[in-house]
Amino acid sequence: MGRAFEYRKARKMKRWAGMAKAFTKVGREINIAIKEGGPDPDYNPRLRLAIANAKAVNMPKANVDAAIKRATDKDSTNYDEVTFEGYGPHGIAILVEATSDNNNRTVANIRHVFSKYGGSMGVNGSVDYMFSRKGQFRVERGAIKDDLEELELELIDVGLDGMEQDEDEVTFYTAFEDFGRFQQELERRNIEVDSAELVRLPSHTKTLSDDEAEAVIRLIDMLEEDDDVANVFHTMDEGEA
Template sequence: MGRAFEYRKAAKMKRWAGMAKAFTKVGREINIAIKEGGPDPDYNPRLRLAMNNAKAVNMPKANIEAAIKRATDKDTSNYDEVTFEGYGPHGIAVFVEATTDNNNRTVASIRHAFSKYGGNLGTNGSVDYMFERKGQFIVKSEDLEGKDLEELELELIDAGLDSIVQEDDEVSFYTSFEDFAGFGPAMEKLEITVSKAELVRIPTHTKKLSDSEVEEVLALVEKLEEDDDVSSVFHTMDESE
């Protein structure tokens, strides 16, 4: 009984930590969106996407409103978007996106993670060419009931749709980086509810590793993702079964 209690307690703490991390990420997305385009979501598509992402991680409405209010306060810290590139164990390219109000702190933390987990932090451009930047709009399959994906594809091509990928209970709509900002309004016009929208980096080629090698790379990725400043981590490891 004692072990079961400790297990449930640890699982609960992990969920809380994950939720806190998600809230921090979308709070910074809101901050950056408002600094770039103002606090009115009707005229700021990036803010609309950030608010939508906040709802997707179950961030309470009061928290979203508080994040918007903080971002409009002139005394609030400004966050900058920064990126880091390097190699993990076994030659796996790693690309890290972060938002920070203290670049020195973030650089030191990222460098330490690479060094401790068998990787090397490189210079800008060292692995960027190995990834293709795309917009990803995730829609729950249940929200597409009654809609024909082939017809949707034809209707969304002019808005910049590259491809549609269906996985389990979700459908991902991919666009080019340049079409990302305008694709959200096109989805809204078709009354499609987007559960999450973000820019992703898709590797142009991947490398297959043994199980033990995969664990070494994942240890680095997980350490990077634990950092509050880190928004996303992309890599070239083949994760297929």
């Protein structure tokens, strides 16, 4: 098993790990969702997803209610969604999604991490074309009562364009534009979603040696430590060999 595979396994196990980081991320999701669509989750699907993600990381209801209250305050902090593009060591393309209330600070921090750990930050559009934006829904295997093969066929009609499964979890993928209606269909079927988000899948990946992968992983880890960073996507192969 290569280092990239071990990284993939570790990242799966630590998804949303770190309680403070997870709560910060969810709180910002709630803030952005309310600014876009209002505070009523019945009429704001993005807020419903943010609340569901809060539940997935065991965020107490009191914290969720407080985050909603803060976001509806006219003097609340406004967060902008921003992306950064660049290259890591060994030619690995990296795309960073962040939520920031101070863009100058975030730009400086991200640029510093790229530079310090062997990468270089590029201009907008330099690597974005290498990724496809997809909806990703993670569901515990036990939450699906229907026959999975039959369900897969039925969900194609509402935008399913890929599915992965293991003994614990099923992951559904949709096109970016089908994210909302797919979410509504899972809600209609009473399928509880562990987490739902928009991700960027690479159109191609590059295989590295263990030592090379180690350098890329170090850069990714340091980017993910920044409080403003929501997601980091890359073109390093994380295959099982």
